[in-house]
Amino acid sequence: MKLTAKQRAILSGKKGKGAAKAMEILAALGRIHGAADLVAVGSVQVSGVSYGNIGEHGLAFLEDWAAMGSKAVVPATMNPGGSDRRLWKSLGFSAAFVKKQERVIRALEGLGIRPSLTCTPYHVGVTPKLGEHVAWAESSAVCFANSVLGARTNREGGPSAIAAALAGVTPRHTLHTDEGRLPTRIVEVKCRVPTAADAGALGYLVGRLAASDQKGGVPFITGVTPPGGPERLTWLKALGAGMAASGSVGLYHLDCVTPEAVAQGSRLAKAAGQRSVVKDLAEGYRTLDRGAGKIDVVAVGCPHASPEDLTRILRLLNWKKAKLPFWIFVAEEVRRQAETDGVAASLGRCGATLVADTCIVVSPLQSLGIRTVATDSAKAAFYLPSHHGAAVYFGPLEQNVEAALRGSWQSS
Amino acid sequence: MAELMKGRVIFRGQAAGKVLRSEAPLGLFGHLDPKTGVYREAGHPLDGKSVKGRVLVFPRAKGSTVGSYILYALRRAGKAPAAMILSECDTIVAVGAIIAEIPAVDGVDLSALRDGVAVTVDGQEVRFEAR
Numbered sequence: 001m002k003l004t005a006k007q008r009a010i011l012s013g014k015k016g017k018g019a020a021k022a023m024e025i026l027a028a029l030g031r032i033h034g035a036a037d038l039v040a041v042g043s044v045q046v047s048g049v050s051y052g053n054i055g056e057h058g059l060a061f062l063e064d065w066a067a068m069g070s071k072a073v074v075p076a077t078m079n080p081g082g083s084d085r086r087l088w089k090s091l092g093f094s095a096a097f098v099k100k101q102e103r104v105i106r107a108l109e110g111l112g113i114r115p116s117l118t119c120t121p122y123h124v125g126v127t128p129k130l131g132e133h134v135a136w137a138e139s140s141a142v143c144f145a146n147s148v149l150g151a152r153t154n155r156e157g158g159p160s161a162i163a164a165a166l167a168g169v170t171p172r173h174t175l176h177t178d179e180g181r182l183p184t185r186i187v188e189v190k191c192r193v194p195t196a197a198d199a200g201a202l203g204y205l206v207g208r209l210a211a212s213d214q215k216g217g218v219p220f221i222t223g224v225t226p227p228g229g230p231e232r233l234t235w236l237k238a239l240g241a242g243m244a245a246s247g248s249v250g251l252y253h254l255d256c257v258t259p260e261a262v263a264q265g266s267r268l269a270k271a272a273g274q275r276s277v278v279k280d281l282a283e284g285y286r287t288l289d290r291g292a293g294k295i296d297v298v299a300v301g302c303p304h305a306s307p308e309d310l311t312r313i314l315r316l317l318n319w320k321k322a323k324l325p326f327w328i329f330v331a332e333e334v335r336r337q338a339e340t341d342g343v344a345a346s347l348g349r350c351g352a353t354l355v356a357d358t359c360i361v362v363s364p365l366q367s368l369g370i371r372t373v374a375t376d377s378a379k380a381a382f383y384l385p386s387h388h389g390a391a392v393y394f395g396p397l398e399q400n401v402e403a404a405l406r407g408s409w410q411s412s
Numbered sequence: 413m414a415e416l417m418k419g420r421v422i423f424r425g426q427a428a429g430k431v432l433r434s435e436a437p438l439g440l441f442g443h444l445d446p447k448t449g450v451y452r453e454a455g456h457p458l459d460g461k462s463v464k465g466r467v468l469v470f471p472r473a474k475g476s477t478v479g480s481y482i483l484y485a486l487r488r489a490g491k492a493p494a495a496m497i498l499s500e501c502d503t504i505v506a507v508g509a510i511i512a513e514i515p516a517v518d519g520v521d522l523s524a525l526r527d528g529v530a531v532t533v534d535g536q537e538v539r540f541e542a543r
Binding site for chain 1: 477501
């Protein structure tokens with residue numbers, strides 16, 4: 001792989017030890033993946049932020065790296081951590097855990113990464129343009145940036161994303177190249193997919209189908225379109241999150257909808273070597289919706305909810321009061337906006353809580369006493385049983401709101 | 413007679429040690445105890461063995477992306493392997509090798525690197541005593 005004179009200078013330590021380590025990681029990963037060179041990135045999104053996930057060793061590594069003194073040279077944001085920085089006490093997080101979590105955040109801030117603590121940087125002002133190279137790590141954000149925005153990023157890990165932030169570049173391979181973005185498989189959908197939860201269930205099925213394809217697979221999906229209006233982005237977001245969880249998909253094309261599919265049309269689909277058909281979503285719901293017994297919390301906002309999602313939830317609650325804890329996960333910046341415009345207070349009167357800086361997947365659920373969760377997120381429904389031993393009820397947002405108001409899950 | 417193989421450098425460095433060989437992929441997170449350097453996985457060829465100071469020879473890694481940090485923790489605890497030789501190095505091991513500064517090479521034929529054989533690693537070069 002070719003390094004420029006400037007990149008070689010960074011590698012030899014001219015910009016500090018931290019940046020040299022970053023360049024070393026990028027050069028090695030570039031070699032492994034057969035990258036032609038390192039490409040400049042417009043933004044970085046760093047994962048591996050929750051202390052619950054990275055533990056003591058991850059924390060030690062981040063603190064050591066921060067101590068080397070190098071800082072991000074491009075805008076960089078953080079994925080959710082393990083606790084809500086403002087509401088942790090009332091939500092039941094332990095002080096010991098929060099202390100460790102704060103150390104992780106401080107170390108990352110020391111590396112010049114903004115504590116946005118969200119999986120949806122595109123809701124807090126980081127929206128890459130069509131064709132822009134970025135280095136994002138959160139799997140659902142990667143899928144959104146590549147597919148919906150037409151930006152270009154591989155599925156980075158925590159250290160490789162930090163390295164990209166410190167060096168301002170990332171190895172150019174796979175999803176950064178035209179060839180790597182060609183579809184591997186056409187997925188023909190033969191059923192209606194009206195809600196975002198349905199899109200998540202479809203995504204879950206598509207991710208499983210694509211799992212055996214090269215490099216995680218690039219599905220080209222036909223026969224289905226998202227709803228219009230503000231629900232459109234929520235639907236597309238859920239579709240990508242589902243397939244990024246069950247498979248390793250970092251990019252999907254949706255016929256006539258996503259930018260590269262619109263621009264290249266059926267020419268793009270021709271590259272796909274495999275073909276699958278999804279007749280209905282029943283298998284998805286059977287696997288994801290396996291709750292039993294009393295619900296401990298209704299959790300929506302995975303990926304983090306948009307401001308438009310909040311108004312929609314408020315409308316569905318219709319001034320009635322939730323009988324169950326009802327958590328809506330958002331970015332702190334979105335929560336602050338909701339506090340300013342009154343939506344947060346209105347949701348609060350209906351018994352719903354805006355939870356920020358963390359999410360249902362990366363917070364320490366067992367220590368919060370949470371064993372049974374209701375959600376509209378296929379991604380959460382996929383991870384919670386294996387990561388937290390939780391039982392999950394999975395269904396559309398309407399069904400979740402109804403469960404919160406009624407106090408129990410009503411099968412549809 | 414000393415034999416020489418050349419692989420692809422993942423992390424450049426010099427190291428020497430005796431081979432600790434696994435035919436099966438290694439799960440770093442959850443199996444390799446960073447405090448003791450002992451690998452624990454029921455039924456795994458390395459179950460109960462320490463990687464400290466050994467030249468760890470294995471086909472590839474498996475499991476969680478947090479695995480990179482386990483290699484880093486081993487280094488901090490003084491229990492890191494002397495070097496790693498793999499068939500196929502992935503992002504997790506590569507990042508782990510670099511941050512933990514463990515010389516690592518991939519893309520070599522592992523069949524000659526039997527358990528206990530003395531090996532030196534120097535950049536892309538792997539030297540060992542043929543039997």
